Amino acid sequence: MPLHEQTSLWSETTIKMRDGYVGTLQTGSTLVRNEIDSNLLLLAIGGEGELAMNGEVCRIGASFACHMAQGTSFTLTSGSDELYYMVMTYRAFSLEGASQVTPSYRKHPLQTSFVQSTAAQTEWVQQAEKIIAKWRRGEGLEVFHANALLQIMLYELIMEYESAQGGGESDKVEAVTSYIASHYRRNLELQELADLAGCSVRQLQRRFKQEKQLGPMEYAIRLRMENASRMLRHTDASIGQIADRIGYRDVYYFSRAFKKYYGVSPLGYRLDQASKQYERYAQALLRNRTASSYDSAQGPVICHLRGEYLVRQPPRRIAVLDVQYADHLLALGLPPAGSVGSGSASVDFPPSIRAGLQGTSLLGTYEYPDLPAVERLSPDLIICTEVHDRHAERLSRIAPVLTFKRNESWQTILGLFGELTGRRAEAQIILADYDRRTALLSEELAPALAGQSVALIRPLDSLVRVHSAAHRTGVVLYRDLGLPVPLFVADAADTAYHISVDRLAAVQASHYFVLSNRTMQGGISTTEQRVLDRLDTHGNRQIHGVDAAIWIGCYGPIGINGIVDRIEQALLK
Template sequence: MPLQEQASLWSDTTIKMLDVRSGTLPPGGVLSEVGLSANLLLLAGGGEGRLVINGEVRHIQASFVCHAVKGSAFTMTAGPENLHYTVIIYKAVPMAGAARVLFPQRNHPLRTSFVHHPVHPAELHQTADKLIAKWSRGEGLERFHANALLQGMLYELIMEHERGQGGAEPDMVEVVAAYIAGHYRQELELKELAALAGCGVRQLQRRFKQEKLLGPMEYVIRLRMESAERMLRHTDAPIGEIAERTGYRDMYYFSRAFKKYYGVPPQLYRRTAASEPGPDAPYSGLPDPVIGHMRGTYCVTASPQRIAVLDVQYADHLLALELSPAGSVGLGSAVLKFPQYIREGLKATEMLGTYEYPDLQALERLRPDLIICTEVHDQHYERLSRVAPTIMFRRNESWQTILSLLGELTGKRAEAERIIADYLRRTALLSEELAPVLAGKSVALIRPRESLVRVHTASHRTGAVLYRDLGLPAPLFVADTSDTAYHISVDRLPAVHASHYFLLSNEMLLDEISVTEQSVRGMLDADERQHIYPVDAATWIGCYGPTGINCIVDQVARALLA
């Protein structure tokens, strides 16, 4: 069909939603439809199971979408866990006056049944939640909006499916990679990984090598070797213990494997790493005393004595270096205060308002010789610079980078390096201690916000502590994304499908538990297989200095090793 005619068919098509419903299949539960009278979208997630569509059997895991056309038959069976789903029934019809034959191509997406693994499943579930809310109101304008949302959803799915992004084969690789990341310390077999992906061994090997540039079992070895390398560099654990913790029962076989991978046996690698900085050393130094920042550079001619900071995290950094800021912003609105965990060290520090609303007049009276701020204070930068030299850091910059720069700035470079090395050593050891405890389980980081729940990913700074530094297994729901968080409705929370939840509570900031947080706690507490740990959001989200980060690590260890 000529391109012009195809474009016309799309322009003359209207999507008419007929019904929508959602539910939960218990373990072993079945959802089945035969001879569909209209097209259907099936969104599911939160567990695993089996889907049979038009006779084709598919293993399902994590989030997926099934598009089934009129006349199709499907059966979805939940595995050992609950499986949460949404069914949307619709039809695509030509507009009045348009050609009566709609999409005669047999392979057109609106006439094709397919299973699709979306690139951003949480965003899809957010749209589905909104669509259900609009449809349930039963009003003309609201249902008009529901049809528009469905049309947008179909557009995104069709574009992804036709480009092959997030489709069955690429998603197969991410599912297996995420599974390996949480189980590489155990014995894994290629046929087991292929069964997980719902494909043959050769197909998995081919796709995995295309996506990851190495085969699935080579990927297992890489994760094992990287884990062993961290333990050799940052802990004093015996070689036999390291071998066991990284999945090798035979210490001598482990030593041969390590030598093959790194070129030297583990004992020699440890001695060399102790005497020389490693390739991943956290601080590389600066060739001259110049600090680069968002608004230029700052030449360090002498260590500043009176530093004012407009973000609490920088007060934490200075205290870690055994320095006290002359002035700092605080937390709160009606009553300003410093975070509890660093309050004692800030007794002589002047209060300078809050991060969002700094007290510039108090800052001018303080007469500091250096000001440290973030991009949020860009509108005040000229006024700040008239008070004292001003350095502007990106607020979401790594705390290790900031500590290194402040160490250079204040003549405390060695202290900064020691703090970072201690943290890396500690998290490497704790990561290995937590691995057997969390085998086969995942950990979610969530925060109730108004009527929604924010699910944080490894791209968030606190998420990076959990998922990168401590190696905690992330739920497949959020395992592969560059977004810092997803927003989902409370009733969609089970789709995250985690065993452990760190709930970022606003109780200390609000002096009460919000209605949304109460609902989240009640939902999670109702499942005996899930563990929930309320933690202070002000500390876990707002304070990113080394003291605050180590407080987070302390709480993770207490919760998961209890």
């Protein structure tokens, strides 16, 4: 085909996405579409089965990608395992006149139906999930981005297809990699992996080593060892328990394999990592000079937003202007002399720390601190956030002031409070206990939530805020506990997206933690009731109401562990 014809063929073509969705095809079930009215891209992963397209039957393996032109009829049948699939439909346009037809060239790839007999690349699956999530948000820029990403995917798929048509070997490594990642805890056989890829054992080993610089069985061992090292670092599980969790029935054999991989026994590794934990923590603090500490000849120095504070001796009367700081001090066994409370109509403390603050003076609220009450308290030290900068001059006349970002990591703040109060060891124990607890709970939650996702949402005046993994509470759910993130916010760089109540179904989560302000408001809001009503219409959705004052405002170790308690109760009941 002449170059100028190729250039014209593609430069005058654009695509517009029409729909996108995901689904699961149960064992022995079928997905049927007759004479589709637009082009369709189908990706599936897991299991095996058959794809009948325009009367021709194709046996499909672990995963595949299929492009279908408008007018195609197909039936997808799952075999012995269920199939997770993604569908994206689109129309191709000629820019000249923008007629809603595919380009006229009779062999144009966008008019061709074909199956990639090799497994679909993992990157394609991840990209498809991102495209569908952006499309379902329904926002102008997000839809524009979805179309751009789909066009890139079509380009890669067509290039792969045309390469295969020319006799090139299709790459099967990524599908085998994905399969190993899901099944590395059990004994895998090379022949089993080769069958999934549709090639010989020798071909699989050669291609896998080219791509990953190690063989498929070595890759499975690496996953086992990485998971074992995480358990050794963050949990107190016995060596035997860890061996069993990652698929070794013989503890002695596991210990030999671990030592061969890391050069040290599992017990030696655990002891070595424990000794390095504080060093890593100290280095992390030094990188964050606005919330860090260092030792000097006179004593510890706390670095904060407004400068440095030398701790000549631990302060005895501390006033805090954020409830989360009261939580930190209580966790260290040191109630503050004074603290702001939560609420507006009636000011109080969160239930998780209320009992420990019986002798603590109330200093107003976070937004409206009672400065005369702070003056009457005569504290040795005041701890606040950047929100209180407008009061900085008046506060500094009362006592030394430490200012931190309100959204600073609670682990960082706890470590600094340990330095400040002379309770460094107690802070380290709290942090280690949290890492151990979340690592163990994450292992327990993974099988319970197979194929499900967990959303964190907050009804506002007229919208719903869907929090992402970038949010502080989202970090607890999605990073610390490894809960599955809804596709709707899977690629979000911001802490949240805002949508209308009517579009809540686009989130497509199985579990919803609904942040409620009913405690502060004295009842449920109209928007919150609409959210609950809409979620209740689908019986397969689990709704868990939680207190926003605690889940959003009380970011100390007591509050955070309370959040973990609630998650465990809700998802493992």
